[in-house]
Amino acid sequence: MTDTPERRSPEPGRMTGPILVGVMPGQHPVVVEQAVHMAALSGRPLVCAYADTTAYPVDGTVGGPSAPIDPDGVDEETEAIPRSLKASLAAQLAGAGVEWSLVPLAGEPAHALAREAHELGAAMIVVGTRDHTLTAALKEMTSGSVARHLFHRQDRPVLVVPVNPRVPANDDDD
Numbered sequence: 001m002t003d004t005p006e007r008r009s010p011e012p013g014r015m016t017g018p019i020l021v022g023v024m025p026g027q028h029p030v031v032v033e034q035a036v037h038m039a040a041l042s043g044r045p046l047v048c049a050y051a052d053t054t055a056y057p058v059d060g061t062v063g064g065p066s067a068p069i070d071p072d073g074v075d076e077e078t079e080a081i082p083r084s085l086k087a088s089l090a091a092q093l094a095g096a097g098v099e100w101s102l103v104p105l106a107g108e109p110a111h112a113l114a115r116e117a118h119e120l121g122a123a124m125i126v127v128g129t130r131d132h133t134l135t136a137a138l139k140e141m142t143s144g145s146v147a148r149h150l151f152h153r154q155d156r157p158v159l160v161v162p163v164n165p166r167v168p169a170n171d172d173d174d
Contacts, residue, residue, distance in 0.1 A: 110149030
């Protein structure tokens with residue numbers, strides 16, 4: 001099977017598109033730090049993508065129109081990307097030495113990131129793990145992890161950055 005013209009698959013062994021990183025408010029900075037590191041090493045631009053789970057893509061496109069899942073729950077102050085996220089990314093990426101942008105996505109994060117990676121012809125997708133909390137564990141049980149969904153559903157590398165690793169103590173190193 002050959003690629004259709006609209007499909008942008010990465011070339012094996014070669015980084016050609018931007019580095020795509022999933023971002024969200026309150027995210028541990030190490031995720032973006034690792035994405036910046038990969039972008040700098042590869043000479044690729046960095047695309048930070050925020051998926052709004054309260055909206056869905058109307059026409060199935062990434063950057064196209066979106067609509068709220070619950071129109072009654074939307075107020076006029078709702079933004080495609082929260083101001084706090086814009087501000088923290090701008091501060092973190094100031095002087096990073098890589099070209100970067102921030103794009104809004106709509107829908108479930110794994111699907112939205114996969115669609116965006118496909119549209120951009122991204123070389124790689126970078127995501128972080130969840131914190132080790134009861135809330136995060138319950139969310140993963142019910143909806144699964146973004147990383148797991150990504151590496152099973154698309155054809156480009158996925159870098160999963162541990163944000164709060166549980167490293168077991170090695171009692172043999174005394």
